[in-house]
Amino acid sequence: MTQIGSAYIERYPEWQNGLPGRNLAWLSELRADAFARFAERGFPTRKTEAWKYTNLAPLAKDVFAPQTAASGKMPATVPAHIPDLGTAHRIVFVNGRAESDGSTHNALPKGVRLMTLGEALKEAPDLIADHLATDNKPEEPAFLDMNTALMTEGAVLTIEPGVELEAPVHLFFLTTDAAARSAMHLRNLIMAGKGSAATVFESYLGTGKAEYWTNVVTEIRVEEKARLHHHKLQSEGEAAYHIAMTLTKIEDHATYDSFAMSLGGSLARNEIRALLDGSGIDCRLNGINLARQRPHLDTTTTIDHAKPGSTCNETYKSVVGDHAETVFQGKIIVRPDAQKTAAHQLNRNLLLSDEAQANTKPELRIHADDVQCSHGATVSELDEQALFYLRSRGLSENAARSLLTEAFVTEMLDDIENISIREALRHAMADWLAGLSGTGGQA
């Protein structure tokens, strides 16, 4: 047990009073069990294989109290920061609390529900009971357990069978300096019923410089023949901790298409566990870490092929500048029954400075014999010949570096079907690249 773990244990009884759903006995029990498991193990250390490259000491050095107080209003300047997704259905959380002012999810089509976790625990507790903390568990559950014990808010989206949702659903999480030193334990649930279709955009924005901690778990179920496009933008404040776990269970002939761009925070982990619990599944996991100055950005994926005849392709890229570090850990499990599995993994890293570091660790555990699996990893620098070529035509060194860096990652966005989400991500990337020129090498 780490010392810091004990500080959380001491204060847990005090925090419990502010948690939603205290009237639900099953939930109280679930929370207590989860906290007991966390209390037993504490924070993972680098001795835990799943956390080998990410040192949690900066996060664990102090206690972050859960943000349970009714929070302030949406700051007046915020709407300008919300990515414009046109006709999207939007649900907004500010400092971990639901904010009805910025939300626009009133005109949902029949068969679609979008609620806050607080609302759902009041209006549809059975729905939550059925879908919370399912059997699709990560190898190292410390943050899942802590989240279950302390979750205060989140978005709950259900799409009934056969319903095709045209407009994207935007889950927008904003954190300001008002949440300094506190933790947002967010829990999102997305249930895409049989044959349904939807696009979800999850975005996290920090507007201040204070330390805070977003600990978010998103549980997703994609039922038979459903199609879910799930995109995420992580642009937390520069001193923020962002620990995210997405647990997705995918059934027969369903499509799950995930894209995550991570460019904020001082320490961020985007962990995805995809359980391919059926045949004929098309699973795509893609993402980009953009790290400059001093952050540590970690992408960890586990793709668990449980049944025969499914496909999963994953490509993750990192651009690492200054003193930043990135991590990619990609585990692929093919269970003995999962014959005819196709699993392809690619991780490419671009280092922009001598001090930048990219760690990459593929891990294939293949227990079936008739499979197609491949993996590749590269770590490289900008091509000196290409840089000279661009400069010899009149482009400044910064412009040339920026153009080549953009070229390294930009193709990743081409596969995002929804134009407004693609453009929102493109803007975020362009802003990041522009910042890079300012701090980039000599002229």
Added chain:
Amino acid sequence: MPNLLEIQNLHVTVEDKEILRGLTLTVPAGEAHAVMGPNGSGKSTLAHVLAGRPGYEVTKGDIRFRGKNLLEMAPEVRAREGVFLGLQYPVEIPGVSNMYFLKAALNALRTHRGEQELDAVEFLKIAREKATLLEIDENLLQRGVNVGFSGGEKKRNEIFQMALLDPTLAVLDETDSGLDIDALKVVANGINALRSPERAILMITHYQRLLEYIVPDKVHVLSDGQIVETGGKELALELEKTGYATFEKKRAPDVAASAPAQSA
């Protein structure tokens, strides 16, 4: 004619090896010159050092371009001042479209000259015009820079860029290599169309084939890092007959110690 380019006693080291050893060469405006020489004589080094490629260390000597010190300029500044290098092996850059790249390049040059930047429509109009001259398929312009281009297409793309960027000094490094005769004619026509009293062209080539289509005003023979002979266009033919061996022995005995004023 004023001299556009004046190179005096140039010594250049690449990876601790001296490649150019006292090269002196002048090119006046309005002329096309050829630098010929065997493999390893320093031809490509000369081309790259004119464009400012990193890794080429000038240990001695001077290069003046329109009277300005070229060696003090970053590669992009040289380009903006009007120096263009047509590469022997143009680089492939996946993910950067040819059009986007060239619009950025042309606008960087225009800004440097105090002209207004072109918008996409204006740029496309000019680009189409120049592409027609070089018989370049418009589809190639939309693709990644040189990605999937044949050897000939890459060379045509270089001359297309030259036509677009309208340089004062064009240095063309082995532009004819890898071109079949038809492609060579197209490229040569493109280059000839750019000859003008204000512009100078420096062709760097191993063979005289290119010079049948682009007739030079002067031919210089480069051997072991020095210009050892300068003559008219007939010098290229003589080289073709006798080979480079005849000229190699003309090399100055002690170039390292020679004064900057040494002439070729």
